[in-house]
Amino acid sequence: MKVLIITYYWPPAGGSGVQRWLKFVKYLQDFGVEPIVYTVDNPNYALTDESLQKEVPDNIQVIKQPIFEPNTIFSFFKKKNKKTSAGFLAQKPGVINKIMHYVRANYFIPDARKFWIKPSVNYLSTYLKKNPVSAIITTGPPHSLHIIGYQLRKQLNLKWLADFRDPWTDIDYFHHLPLSKKAKEKHFKLEKTVLETADITLVVGETMKRNYQKYTDNIHVITNGFDTKMSTDESTTLDTKFTLTHIGLMNADRNPTILWKVLDQLCKEIKGFSDDLEVVLVGSIAEEVNNELNGYNNISVDRVGYLPHKEVQFYQRKSQVLLLSVNNVPSAKGIITGKIFEYLQAKRPILAIGPTDGDLAAILNKTQSGVIVNFDDIDNLKVNIQKLYEQYKNNTLTTQSVNISSYHRKKLTEQLANIIKQTVKS
Template identity: 60%
Template sequence: MKVLIITYYWPPAGGSGVQRWLKFVKYLRDFDIEPVIYTVDNPAYVIEDASLLADIPEGVEVIRQPIFEPNSILSFFGKKNKKQSGGFLNPNPSAIGKLLQYIRANYFIPDARKYWIRPSVKYLEQYVRENDIDAVISTGPPHSMHLIAMQLKERTGMTWISDFRDPWTEIDYFHQLPLSKRSKLKHIELEEQVVSKSDVVIVVGETMKKNFEKYNDEIHVVTNGYDSKVSELNEELDMSFTITHIGMMNADRNPTILWSVLKEICDENADFKKDLKVQLIGKVATEVEKDLASLNEKNIALIEYLDHQDARLYQQRSQLLLLAINNVPSAKGIITGKIFEYLQARRPILGIGPIHGDAANIVNETTSGIMVDFDDAAGLKGTILEYYDKFKKGDLTVSSSNIEKYHRKELTRELSVILIQD
């Protein structure tokens, strides 16, 4: 079987967006599926990680076509802000900033890659007719990738699988966008079209599946995962009581309750204050930095970016791994990709988010940590103190179970069954 995969993110892109299909492609040949990648030739990636190029199997065909991205023009007229470039919306934009946000939100639907749709359809229609392609797979966001595949299906009749790494109208920041009523309806309409017209829809969690089932009966959950062997982990643990978060932390993901509880414990316990080290690896919003100012700067380490391999080392050495779920209306369905790497690191997970959400279900199912609700300060304080007591005794461990099914190869096996059957 030969499949065409339409994706905006591909190495040397870094960050979370590239991981899912890079890892699927790494293992697809093991299940007699030959991937062909269609991606951009001149991308405007915020983060690059050349180390990920090593995961691309030798000989895999990668087709690159140029793209016009208006964001580069719009940013010329606005004040550049590195915090925004990492995926944050400026909460206090200038007048020109408000105008640019409005233009981006309402004139580039579904996203700023919309101008890649028409030339891509034209190119790929000829390509699939001249090559032995059995199915097309689109992965988003950006959701323009789905619109390319939808038109390709309409013109060729080929099988189409749409993959949602993140939700569309239920994504964490959708409620922040300055969308007009007409624009919101357009997003909803396009989302319904994509889901209903796909032959198969793949999502990363049960909540998204339930939300999409009203449009299509062929909805399958294939989560994200980890890719290294547990036996490879031989790192010595940090001497400090490290609480580490890997990945972007915007204002919605800012666990304000945690900073408040940590300050309270530091004020009450001099040893805890001496031992504590909070490590945030990835871009953080200004709001997060302001809240961290309540703690002693000696207890804080901010590292803007590490490549994937180095980030894994920090995970393996940490005493606790912080899983912060965005405090938004769609919080229950959020499953951040880092949770699976946390599982592989076999360090206790301290989660802050819905205790009956998709992420909490994974943490509980694997007995890999504790999820505390957004407003449960007493429960959070008690959990941290319990973990700290074990740390002081040299007994801060976790007995994770049932995590092997989240290895990328096993997940690719699940994917292959779906692709071959459909």
């Protein structure tokens, strides 16, 4: 059984967007599904990681077609080090930036990859007639890829699975966009069309599933996960300092302001805490976060920057505590950052800040791998950090996590393969 996977993010793309379908492709053949990958030939990736090329099976066919990206034009106006996952949301105030922001929000719908839709449909409609597959799969964001799937579904009457790694109109930064009423209506209409037309919708969490059930009943949750055995045979020496390590983009919405306040208080209240403490930030840091941290002289911060995936795993394993901060936005309950699953694999205590009744909290509770504190619960956060610090001082800072095997990428791919087979048969 062959399936065509249409994805924008593919090695050498770095960051979280590439991981999900790279891992599915890695294991799908083990379950009787042969993937063919369709991706971009000249991508404008904000992050690259050449090491991920090695994870693509040698016998996988990867088809590439060029794309015109207006991002390359807009990037002329911004500094290279200002790139973030939300792209233009990182722009500084100013007339030109505001104009670019407005134009991109209102004229590139669903996103700036819209110019890949027509040439991709033209190319793939011919390709698929000569090279038939049992189903097509699109993954977004960028959600322009779902429009490719929609048009191919209508033209060729193929089974279509639409995978949402992140929500569309519920994504964390949607409420920040300077959208006109007409533009908002177009987003909602396109989202509804995709959900109602796709034979199957795949999502990464229960909250997204509940939100989308008003459009479709054919919806399945397949979370993200972790890969490999993670080196039980590799000896890792823990940091000597009381390290709180955050992996990934730390943008303004994700800035854990109460954490910095609590750490500053503990530095002043507990003898030796300031000397022991080190906050480690691996990945891009928004200017707002840097500015706030610079105001706390007692907090030692190691700004590591972006690292290849394998080096990130090393930081995860050696950290005393793994920090996870959910974006403080209206859709926070449904946010499950991909890093949580690799945190589980690292088997270090997790300290999360976010909704205690959200999808992330459910995973932490199921696996008993850490604690989560609400965005404004400063007292509870302080108590939990004190407990972790005491365990660190007593050399008892460990985690006894359970039920994590269900999040292995191969196990998740088995679920996907079963859904694909059921969809094709129906």
